[in-house]
Amino acid sequence: MHLPVEDNAEFKGDTPxxxxxxxxxxxxxxAMMQQTQNLLVQQEQQQQQRRLPTSDLIAAAF
Structure with a gap:
């Protein structure tokens, strides 16, 4: 008769x-995901900085 081999992950509360x-x-x-997130935040901040002076100049013209 063959007995199945028990897997440690079968028991409640046990994780391999x-x-x-x-x-x-x-x-x-x-770490790579964090670096990617930091890069995206940095790029977004740079884009916002580029937009702000232009919108201020347009508002001042009116």
């Missing part, structure tokens, strides 16, 4: 432990 490689890759991915 991530390997060091998985954790390292996750940290790298999160």
């Amino acid at each position: 432990k991530k390997t060091t490689t998985e954790n390292g890759l996750m940290q790298q991915m999160l």
Whole structure:
């Protein structure tokens, strides 16, 4: 008779432990996402700075 092999993740409250490689890759991915977010915020701020003087000049002309 064959008995099934138990998977540790089958038990309530148990989660499989991530390997060091998985954790390292996750940290790298999160760091890249943060860098991308920072770049997008920086670009948005630069675009807003470029628009403000133009809109002020147009308002002053009227």
